[in-house]
Amino acid sequence: MPIPTAPITQLPVNKLDKHIAKNAAWATDFEADQRGLLEKLAKGQQPQLLWFGCSDSRVPESIVLDSKTPGEIFVHRNIANTFSGADDSCHSVLEYGVGHLDIKHVVVVGHTACGGCAAAFKSDPPTSKIEKSSNPDSPLINFLQPLIKLRHSLPDRSTLDDLIVANVKRGVDEICQTEVIKKNWKATEDSDELPVQVHGWMYNLSTGRLQDLGMTRSA
Ligand SMILES: [Zn+2]
Structure with missing residues (x-):
């Protein structure tokens, strides 16, 4: 899915971006630690x-x-x-x-x-x-x-x-x-x-x- 590029001027975008970035880092680390668990959890x-x-x-x-x-x-x-x-x-x-x-x-x-x-x-x-x-x-x-x-x-x-x-x-x-x-x-x-x-x-x-x-x- 393409990442939306239009700025949302009403919101403090940079402050919210940090949460998305932290999530990405967490997901990468979690998958490295518990390989396959997220895929398993997706099933139930x-x-x-x-x-x-x-x-x-x-x-x-x-x-x-x-x-x-x-x-x-x-x-x-x-x-x-x-x-x-x-x-x-x-x-x-x-x-x-x-x-x-x-x-x-x-x-x-x-x-x-x-x-x-x-x-x-x-x-x-x-x-x-x-x-x-x-x-x-x-x-x-x-x-x-x-x-x-x-x-x-x-x-x-x-x-x-x-x-x-x-x-x-x-x-x-x-x-x-x-x-x-x-x-x-x-x-x-x-x-x-x-x-x-x-x-x-x-x-x-x-x-x-x-x-x-x-x-x-x-x-
Ligand atoms: Zn309370």
């Missing part, structure tokens, strides 16, 4: 972990898990690692990951100082007006409503970390109540196949460490 994937995390740039799953090989982690990330009953995007990732890729470990990963949780933490209580009418100018505010509700369901003395943990727990609970997980647990009742496990973790931005929050659930 068998990831072992489904990661539901925050979009925050400081919590990139491949880096914090030291996963240097494509194909190891199936991923969904959004604001404040929110698994919502009304969101087809996260449900479709779960359905494909568990139902078609046969992933056995699903993990919801919160992180310290999460901006989405902080916004909900500082928010006023939701009003029936907000619940009934979405805000067309701010999908972000709409998206945060369940988190705002969760924040105001916690005791007044709760901290931001309490909300972050509660949000992970809610994600784990929501995932466990989905049809795809219930179906997996039923199907594995009388078989040798291991049931899916759903875990809750917390990533600490300051230390780079992941903590298992001890809320793993399975059949």
